[in-house]
């Protein structure tokens with residue numbers, strides 16, 4: 001019986017040097033490189049980050065079309081289709097006992113990543129494929145490092161929230177007072193409301209914004225510099241970190 005292994009590898013948020021050594025070795029040992037691709041035609045960012053480590057002659061890159069939508073009627077068949085495509089590609093290989101694939105994701109695979117859903121679809125329909133997971137440097141860890149912004153020390157309470165889903169402003173304001181540090185992922189489209197709230201709560205000075213961190217288009221703004229971004233909706237690859245204590249330390 002053949003061995004099929006699919007490893008989800010977190011490639012970090014942008015800088016190719018932030019791929020872990022284990023992730024790099026696993027990418028290089030793989031027969032297949034599976035990458036999610038949205039239907040708007042944009043190339044996979046995870047592939048862009050890892051591309052210099054891939055041998056295009058020996059390894060096969062397979063793009064899996066995943067719609068950028070919250071509509072479950074479209075998402076569920078897409079995840080099932082991606083799982084089927086992964087299984088069919090790996091199971092079509094002949095002449096070897098072991099077939100290895102990697103699924104590349106931005107940041108860490110288990111933090112708001114598409115792999116979770118494909119993993120569930122694979123577990124249900126193709127239990128013969130062994131799943132492994134290699135963690136990655138998260139976007140907020142890389143952003144904090146870039147901004148020299150301490151995420152938490154000693155007993156400080158740190159929360160991670162998906163800002164574009166936090167529609168209740170009162171609750172968001174409550175969270176901003178309940179935690180010492182708040183990491184707001186997916187902040188791009190709601191940045192104007194969030195910056196207004198932070199300014200009213202006098203938290204702007206102890207906040208930082210990071211966009212496309214580790215990529216050539218990186219933008220980082222800290223404290224008073226955040227005012228320049230007011231009233232702007234920013235790209236999806238952006239996050240905001242805010243602290244209670246009035247400084248980055």
Ligand SMILES: C[S@@+](CC[C@H](N)C(=O)[O-])C[C@H]1O[C@@H](n2cnc3c(N)ncnc32)[C@H](O)[C@@H]1O
Pocket residue numbers: 013014105106107108109110111112113137138139140143184185186187210211212213214215236237238239
């Ligand atoms: C689908 S989630 C993926 C999170 C990722 N798995 C991680 O560990 O960071 C996408 C969100 O991650 C954040 N993100 C990912 N890469 C980023 C980057 N290079 N710069 C800033 N934010 C990033 C943004 O908040 C974005 O909306």
